[in-house]
Amino acid sequence: MATAEFLATIPPWAALAPRELAAIAESFTERTVPSATAVFRKGEALEGLFIIVSGQVQIVDPANPGETISLLGPRNTFGERGLIVDGLAQASAIALSDVTLLMLPADDFRRLLERGEEFYAFFARRRAARPAVKTLAETQVAALMSAPPRTVPPEMPIAEAAAILRDERISSLLVVEAGALRGIVTVRDMAARVVAERLDPSRPVAGIMTHDPTTLPADALGSDVLHMMMERGISHVPVAGVSGLAGIVSKTDLTRFQAETSADLIGDLASAPDIEGLAIVADRIPKLLVQLVGAGNRHEVVTRLITDVADTVTRRLLRMAEAELGPPPVPYLWLACGSQGRREQTGTSDQDNCLILSDAMAPGDDVYFAALATFVSDGLHRCGYVYCPGEMMATNPKWRQPLAVWRRYFAGWIAKPDPMAQMLASVMFDLRPIGGEVSLYEGLQGETLEAASRNSIFVAHMVSNSLKHAPPLNLLRGLATLRSGEHRNHLDMKLNGVVPIVDLGRIYALRGRLTAVNTRARLEAAVAAGVVSERGGHDLIDAYDLVAQMRLEHQARQARRGDRPDNFMAPTVLSEFERSHLRNAFVVVRQMQAAATQGHGVM
Known part of the structure; x- marks a missing residue:
């Protein structure tokens, strides 16, 4: 394919008139870069703007070894950031395979930017939307955690565990038995549960550990860790890998990142004493939106953080409801659907939610769950998540049912896909657990996807x-x-x-x-x-x-x-x-x- 024809398939070149495009195409030169070879390295003077014709290029920052900023393929452009700033590469570009590139010399690129504000705006937008260094919200916990984790058996004496914390200069130990995580012990536990209580240091460490700590997967985001810490008042989060424990993330591991804005909001919501207090904190969401967008964060980062706020509000309301109504008669799971379920909430969102109840519930148990649903839904409305116009909420008895009924719902929608079934299925395919017994949802999504994908009429x-x-x-x-x-x-x-x-x-x-x-x-x-x-x-x-x-x-x-x-x-x-x-x-x-x-x- 000729250079002009290739450029005509990608922005911003596709917006140019054919004659202008043909003239600019003559300035490009083609280059082949072998696999595992640097196109350029951070700090080097950039020759020009690069466009990938074939192959893959990895953009990395040598200051953070092993951290990929972006992975680029055919028709992707790179190098414009450095050319706009000072002519020096802001990161390194490495060919992951044999790569064919088009290169527009730096002087030609700069002259192109001077053609008009609109052409400049395209590259300026890309520069703002793709920061060179990842924020905490974009960084996976695998890049943050301390690994491998230090583990001890539950029968280890407290004194020995304390000696390990001191000698290895670490702040926590994971208590493991038969390969399974049983608990966590921190330096704070030693002070509060041993020294302050004058506990016998020869007793087993299992007596002072926090049982069954919550873990996060290695592909979770750094913001997930920080929000969990703020919401639950903890300072260490174990990380689960494919084959067991992968590491642990502490507050110390997060100090070099700047995600205080959303984290402060999460912390204030988690400690709000009542619904009015929640609403006051939730009123700060528009300011958070302005700050996140103004900082150049990508849309998927912004909507994820905004949704984290909604999740925290929901879980706080669930705890308030249980405090007022008493413990639930049977296990339940509160789920979000719609934009909250997809983690795509923006500055304006209504509420879409439902309840899956244990099949063990008795006929009279729904009185409790109706009250819980009303409490939470009213609270969400007060916090700015307005009632769903279509009553797709747990306050509607139809969306507050035992697991067996939910299975029948999905089976019926798939078997008889009338217009209403299509609409309901569309909403419910976006379900995500928020609070309660997650096991009630395990298996339901997989079963539904398998059954639906086999039914060509439904599809x-x-x-x-x-x-x-x-x-x-x-x-x-x-x-x-x-x-x-x-x-x-x-x-x-x-x-x-x-x-x-x-x-x-x-x-x-x-x-x-x-x-x-x-x-x-x-x-x-x-x-x-x-x-x-x-x-x-x-x-x-x-x-x-x-x-x-x-x-x-x-x-x-x-x-x-x-x-x-x-x-x-x-x-x-x-x-x-x-x-x-x-x-x-x-x-x-x-x-x-x-x-x-x-x-x-x-x-």
Whole structure:
């Protein structure tokens, strides 16, 4: 493929007129870089801007060995950050395979930036959206933890355990028996439970340990650790790997990261004395949104942190409800669906939730759970998570049922996929446990995905249902705004923006039996599993990133002005360059919707 033809397939070059593109294409040179060879290293003078034609390139920061900043493939661009800043590489780029590159010399790139503000804006947006150094919210705990963990048996005398803490200069020990984690002992336990209580140091360490500590998987985020610490008042979190304990993360491990804003919010929510106190803290969410977006965080990071806040509010309300109503008569599980279930909440969200109850419940037990659901739902409403207009809440008896009933629900929706069943299934495929007995959900998701994916009629109905949400394009592929009502001449960045992509992600998860619930994670998993073509999948991810980011930036602008965030954006706030890219993103969505219908007899 000729250079100009290749450039015409990727932004921002695709926005140029053919004659301009042909002239710029002549400035590019082609280069082949062997596998395991550096394209450039951090601190070196950059020759120019690079675009990958084939192969993979890993962007790494030598200051954090083993930490990948990004993994790039065909049609990805890199090097612009250094060229815009000072001409020096801000990180190292290593070829993971034999790579073919196009290189635009630095002087030509700078002259290109001077052509106009809109072309510069594209690269400036990329620079702001992809920070060179990961934040705590983007860093997996595998890169934070102390490994391997120091373990001791439960029968070890307290004195010996204390000596290990002193001699090895560590702050915690994991108590392990027969390969299983039984507890954790910290320096604070030694002071509070041994010295202060004048306990016999020859007694076994099992007597002072915290039993069955909560663990996190190695792919959890650093923010998950910090939020758990703030919510539960702990300072150490064990990390579980594929084959057992992988390590432990302490507060000390987190001190070099800056995630205090969301963590402080989580901590204040977890200690709020009553619903009014929760509501006062929740009122700070718009400010958090402004800070996170203003700091250049990517949309999936912002929505994850905003959703963490909602999760904490929910769990605090559950504890308050149990304190007022007494212990539950049987185990239960509170689950979120919708945007909270997908961890995609923004500055404006209603509540979508349900309760799965133990099959052991007696006929009169629902009185307790009805009261619990009302308490929590009313509390969420008071904190800004308004009641669901469609009553998709645990206060509705239909969505507060024993596990056996939930199994019948899913089986019935799949067997008879009428329009209502499609809608309900769409919402319930996004379930995520929030508080209670998680084992009540284990197996239900896998069973449902397997049964649904085998039913081609159900899949066809789901695809057909997803097409009801169309991207806002007119016949000439221009942006189509709302024609009437309060939000006339605005784009609905939710129903016509992100929702069509959310629907596609759900369909891919259904077809591939993918357990991811988050939309971006579903799209990435679909590409990896071959459910969708690599090129189409990556185009859709790029389109989703653009639409979701613009939606968040719109809400942040509103919150900064003191207005209540919404999903209705006037195209006039965007430059022509941005509108062009938004149109292109919606075209990708429309094309992927059409591709999703192939082979499924959509009605």
